[in-house]
Amino acid sequence: MTALSTITSGTTAPDDTTVLAVEGLRVSVRTDAGETTLVDGLSFALRRGETLAIAGESGSGKSITSLAVMGLLPPAVRVTGGTIRLKDTDLLSLPEGRMRSLRGDRVAMIFQEPMTSLNPVLTVGAQLVEAIRAHEPVSRGAARTRALEALKAVRLTQPEQRLDQYPHELSGGMRQRVMIAMALALRPEVLIADEPTTALDVTVQREVLDLLRDLQRDLGTAIILITHDMGVVAEMAGRVVVMRHGRMVETASTLDVFERPAADYTRDLLAAVPRIGRGKPRSSAIGEPVARLDDVVVRFPVRSGLFGRVTRQVHAVEHVSFDVRRGETFSLVGESGCGKSSIARAVVGLVPHQGRIEIAGTAFADLRPADQKALRRRVQIVFQDPMAALDPRMTVGDLVAEPLVIHRIGSPAERRARVADLFRHVGLSADQIDRYPHEFSGGQRQRICIARALALKPDLIIADESVSALDVSVQARVLDLLRALQTEFGIAILFISHDMAVVENISDRVAVMYLGQIVELGTRAQVFGDPRHPYTRRLIEAVPVPDPAHVRAPTVRLAGEVPSPVHPVGGGPARVRLVDVGGGHLVAE
Amino acid sequence: MAVYLARRLGQAALILLGVSFITFFLLYVLPADPVRQIAGRSATAATVESIRRQLGLDQPFLVQYWHYLTGLLQGDLGRSYLQKTEVASLIASRLPATLQLMAGGIVCELVLGLGMGIAAALLRGRATDQVLMMTSFVTVSAPQFVVSLLLLYVFAVQLGWFPIGGYGTFAHLVLPAVTLGIIGSGWYSRMMRSSMIDVLRADYIRTARAKGLSRTRVVLRHAVPNAILPVIAMIGIDIGIFMGGIVVVESVFGWPGIGQLAWQAIQRVDIPIIMGVTLVSACAIVLGNLVADLVAPLIDPRIRLR
Numbered sequence: 001m002t003a004l005s006t007i008t009s010g011t012t013a014p015d016d017t018t019v020l021a022v023e024g025l026r027v028s029v030r031t032d033a034g035e036t037t038l039v040d041g042l043s044f045a046l047r048r049g050e051t052l053a054i055a056g057e058s059g060s061g062k063s064i065t066s067l068a069v070m071g072l073l074p075p076a077v078r079v080t081g082g083t084i085r086l087k088d089t090d091l092l093s094l095p096e097g098r099m100r101s102l103r104g105d106r107v108a109m110i111f112q113e114p115m116t117s118l119n120p121v122l123t124v125g126a127q128l129v130e131a132i133r134a135h136e137p138v139s140r141g142a143a144r145t146r147a148l149e150a151l152k153a154v155r156l157t158q159p160e161q162r163l164d165q166y167p168h169e170l171s172g173g174m175r176q177r178v179m180i181a182m183a184l185a186l187r188p189e190v191l192i193a194d195e196p197t198t199a200l201d202v203t204v205q206r207e208v209l210d211l212l213r214d215l216q217r218d219l220g221t222a223i224i225l226i227t228h229d230m231g232v233v234a235e236m237a238g239r240v241v242v243m244r245h246g247r248m249v250e251t252a253s254t255l256d257v258f259e260r261p262a263a264d265y266t267r268d269l270l271a272a273v274p275r276i277g278r279g280k281p282r283s284s285a286i287g288e289p290v291a292r293l294d295d296v297v298v299r300f301p302v303r304s305g306l307f308g309r310v311t312r313q314v315h316a317v318e319h320v321s322f323d324v325r326r327g328e329t330f331s332l333v334g335e336s337g338c339g340k341s342s343i344a345r346a347v348v349g350l351v352p353h354q355g356r357i358e359i360a361g362t363a364f365a366d367l368r369p370a371d372q373k374a375l376r377r378r379v380q381i382v383f384q385d386p387m388a389a390l391d392p393r394m395t396v397g398d399l400v401a402e403p404l405v406i407h408r409i410g411s412p413a414e415r416r417a418r419v420a421d422l423f424r425h426v427g428l429s430a431d432q433i434d435r436y437p438h439e440f441s442g443g444q445r446q447r448i449c450i451a452r453a454l455a456l457k458p459d460l461i462i463a464d465e466s467v468s469a470l471d472v473s474v475q476a477r478v479l480d481l482l483r484a485l486q487t488e489f490g491i492a493i494l495f496i497s498h499d500m501a502v503v504e505n506i507s508d509r510v511a512v513m514y515l516g517q518i519v520e521l522g523t524r525a526q527v528f529g530d531p532r533h534p535y536t537r538r539l540i541e542a543v544p545v546p547d548p549a550h551v552r553a554p555t556v557r558l559a560g561e562v563p564s565p566v567h568p569v570g571g572g573p574a575r576v577r578l579v580d581v582g583g584g585h586l587v588a589e
Numbered sequence: 590m591a592v593y594l595a596r597r598l599g600q601a602a603l604i605l606l607g608v609s610f611i612t613f614f615l616l617y618v619l620p621a622d623p624v625r626q627i628a629g630r631s632a633t634a635a636t637v638e639s640i641r642r643q644l645g646l647d648q649p650f651l652v653q654y655w656h657y658l659t660g661l662l663q664g665d666l667g668r669s670y671l672q673k674t675e676v677a678s679l680i681a682s683r684l685p686a687t688l689q690l691m692a693g694g695i696v697c698e699l700v701l702g703l704g705m706g707i708a709a710a711l712l713r714g715r716a717t718d719q720v721l722m723m724t725s726f727v728t729v730s731a732p733q734f735v736v737s738l739l740l741l742y743v744f745a746v747q748l749g750w751f752p753i754g755g756y757g758t759f760a761h762l763v764l765p766a767v768t769l770g771i772i773g774s775g776w777y778s779r780m781m782r783s784s785m786i787d788v789l790r791a792d793y794i795r796t797a798r799a800k801g802l803s804r805t806r807v808v809l810r811h812a813v814p815n816a817i818l819p820v821i822a823m824i825g826i827d828i829g830i831f832m833g834g835i836v837v838v839e840s841v842f843g844w845p846g847i848g849q850l851a852w853q854a855i856q857r858v859d860i861p862i863i864m865g866v867t868l869v870s871a872c873a874i875v876l877g878n879l880v881a882d883l884v885a886p887l888i889d890p891r892i893r894l895r
Contacts, residue, residue: 104801116792131800
């Protein structure tokens with residue numbers, strides 16, 4: 001038997017049996033203002049063994065649809081029309097008791113947040129065993145054996161030990177594997193995966209997607225994949241339902257949707273998706289260094305023992321040197337825990353560091369506390385979550401004016417004029433300044449945060465995952481805004497992100513970080529066109545490609561987990577040495 | 590673990606030292622004169638002076654405190670001014686009664702408080718929730734002696750279900766323990782309710798429901814153990830307030846515990862007894878907190894003691 005036939009013989013191809021049929025589904029929420037429709041007239045059929053993606057941006061109703069299928073809608077939300085049929089069973093007319101016995105057994109679900117989706121006070125084994133025993137009359141021992149098999153099936157390392165571990169002892173990727181094991185242990189007919197990889201690092205996302213595909217092939221489970229990521233859609237799904245504002249905009253095979261999108265919205269959505277290779281060469285003049293980091297080290301103490309002595313340290317940032325020049329966008333890219341945010345905090349002086357950080361030629365350490373305030377004006381930061389970064393009890397005008405108040409700049413009337421001017425610059429209208437943050441959308445809130453960062457006319461703006469929480473179409477517009485502001489004011493941007501495609505689109509220069517150290521640094525063309533370090537390559541290869549015709553080259557699977565950055569005092573990771581491979585392209589040996 | 594315990598016990602010793610100093614100081618500056626209480630109104634100035642000298646109360650404050658502290662370190666709590674007996678043996682003879690009442694009170698408090706809190710959270714926004722929260726508000730604000738007297742009047746005097754006062758049988762314990770439980774349950778029910786509401790919104794509750802578990806199992810196995818964590822920390826802190834309740838309840842019900850002893854000693858300015866009871870109460874509070882901290886990691890494996 002040839003290798004090829006081995007693969008195809010094990011494949012369960014989608015057949016024509018419809019497993020789940022949703023027809024004319026209408027879901028509404030009761031509010032004080034009456035009834036609001038969240039999903040309206042949605043119909044689709046899911047066939048055995050196929051993956052159907054429901055794609056859309058936030059508020060499209062895709063998650064509500066999945067909860068409606070599971071019968072897990074929040075109290076105020078209910079189905080007001082249509083039918084959901086699982087084979088011959090009408091799910092909407094089932095009493096709760098029968099729906100419960102079906103949940104987890106015939107329809108299972110995995111969620112977006114692996115960090116919070118498992119109960120922290122129960123072991124992994126207990127949670128798996130109870131899922132099995134809720135539906136099958138087996139002994140605890142037999143259920144445990146089944147649980148172990150399930151953990152092996154999701155390729156978790158050391159499955160026996162994992163059964164007795166608690167969720168907090170596992171990484172995000174491992175927890176999502178546990179969730180998948182729990183969902184598939186009873187071999188459900190339908191698996192609903194709601195943004196299953198959104199919270200994961202890109203290399204972990206790759207592994208989880210591969211795993212889902214392999215398991216589907218072996219078990220023939222029909223999957224509903226809910227996602228906002230068109231790259232994930234292209235790689236995983238055979239068919240797509242595109243949703244917007246609770247309505248289906250378009251449904252077709254994935255190939256058709258990507259090549260011949262019928263609806264305008266789908267076209268816009270696909271155009272907004274950042275793709276590697278789309279970045280335009282930058283023409284803006286790049287000037288003198290605005291920020292210079294020389295051999296910067298950030299370590300956090302871990303205390304233990306009778307007198308709380310520091311016995312170990314978290315090596316967050318290790319001997320990092322780079323500069324950011326006027327008018328350029330310098331990106332730090334890497335996975336969670338690589339130290340990129342610690343660098344941002346060190347630059348604005350929020351965490352202590354060793355080594356030297358200069359802003360416009362001066363370091364905080366050289367200045368008396370009174371003079372440090374003036375230096376702080378030169379660096380401003382825009383955070384990831386615009387909702388959490390804005391005080392809900394202040395008007396947005398006051399929020400944007402606050403930096404001016406703190407630094408005693410201008411009279412109240414002058415400040416108000418300046419705020420109105422900033423609002424216009426970030427694409428908001430000046431008559432909105434007396435409103436409160438909750439009256440704005442996520443993208444608008446991030447614009448307000450950018451306006452606040454611009455208020456002090458800084459030399460450097462640090463954008464710490466500033467577009468990660470935004471929908472792709474909003475993300476594209478915020479990135480355009482950042483570029484336009486940069487050209488207009490000549491600001492330097494230190495852009496921190498885990499998203500390789502976004503980084504490729506916006507950066508002039510890029511540094512790739514791994515375990516607190518820079519492993520590759522160069523211009524965008526150097527790092528993305530000619531990646532030298534194996535980690536850089538793996539990051540780029542792991543990014544889902546929004547093109548269903550793209551054939552993925554078989555990649556080497558990463559063995560094990562990222563090593564711990566915690567070391568005993570005096571110890572530490574081996575220091576990497578960067579070598580210039582030509583034209584300022586630095587690569588770790 | 591051993592290191593943790595050693596550090597916590599070291600801290601406890603420092604706390605007790607501080608408590609002893611502050612209480613001793615407060616009793617020293619108190620305008621009430623213990624010697625007058627002992628000597629009586631008709632005593633001559635010379636008698637008063639000799640008693641004062643005899644008790645060492647003519648010494649400067651720091652010297653008095655030093656004498657008390659050296660005695661304390663040797664396990665000597667001094668002698669009662671009026672009863673002329675060892676404070677240690679007085680407390681020892683009354684401690685079992687108080688411990689019994691404490692245990693009964695805490696059980697009632699938790700059963701009532703947690704039960705009401707869980708029920709209110711599950712029926713959030715409904716009439717039951719509102720009635721329960723009103724009740725908790727009333728029990729939190731009602732003075733302790735009012736609750737004691739009310740229960741005493743209804744269940745002992747009018748209905749005659751329980752003895753009016755005294756100590757010895759289980760029937761004697763019921764009313765005082767329930768009184769303590771009612772007084773304390775208000776805080777716990779409010780805390781448990783808000784904690785449960787937070788937990789019921791958590792992602793892992795949704796996961797548990799998606800597995801097809803029954804509602805009872807979701808609540809008892811997944812929600813309650815998570816929701817109870819902040820309440821456990823509260824039990825440790827609450828013991829201080831609880832001791833205050835014990836003084837009142839023991840006096841009302843004639844329960845022969847250290848609370849009653851303290852109450853009588855305060856009226857007679859019997860400083861060694863007040864000191865002794867205060868230190869024992871402080872010990873109870875410190876130990877209560879320590880036990881709460883030791884129990885927490887048994888429920889939540891993420892908590893590590895260091």
